[in-house]
Amino acid sequence: MDCPACNGPMIVVEHAGIEVDYSPDCKGVWFDTGELELLLESMELDDSGLSMDEILALDEAKTDEKARRCPICNSKMLKVMIGSAPGVMIDACPNEHGLWFDGGEVGQVIRQLIDSQPSSTDKQGKVLSFLGEVFKAGD
Numbered sequence: 001m002d003c004p005a006c007n008g009p010m011i012v013v014e015h016a017g018i019e020v021d022y023s024p025d026c027k028g029v030w031f032d033t034g035e036l037e038l039l040l041e042s043m044e045l046d047d048s049g050l051s052m053d054e055i056l057a058l059d060e061a062k063t064d065e066k067a068r069r070c071p072i073c074n075s076k077m078l079k080v081m082i083g084s085a086p087g088v089m090i091d092a093c094p095n096e097h098g099l100w101f102d103g104g105e106v107g108q109v110i111r112q113l114i115d116s117q118p119s120s121t122d123k124q125g126k127v128l129s130f131l132g133e134v135f136k137a138g139d
């Protein structure tokens with residue numbers, strides 16, 4: 001699979017049974033539908049509002065950023081804002097193949113979700129360190 005942002009080759013990265021496609025060149029991450037939810041569930045972050053259905057129900061963000069194409073079906077992806085201020089703009093396949101995050105954005109969204117929880121757990125720390133190592137999520 002080629003990266004929808006830089007067209008470079010993507011590598012598959014696995015954590016706790018969840019596979020994501022990662023672009024070493026631009027540090028972007030592709031989640032097949034359902035994989036982001038599994039990752040969030042593994043961190044005990046429920047009700048994140050980030051299921052594919054919920055994301056596709058959001059209004060399309062107004063932006064000059066170039067549309068990207070789904071690496072699976074080649075359709076133009078929708079740009080939607082998720083998370084709390086500052087929101088993160090991600091790309092979603094209108095045919096529900098998955099979600100694209102630019103470099104560092106996955107870590108940003110997950111940190112926002114953790115900050116909105118009353119207490120953090122070991123599982124969240126483990127996934128965050130995985131994200132830090134693999135995705136180089138910045139602070």
Ligand SMILES: [Zn+2]
Nearest residue numbers: 003006023026
């Ligand atoms: Zn890339």
Ligand SMILES: [Zn+2]
Nearest residue numbers: 070073093097
């Ligand atoms: Zn698609």
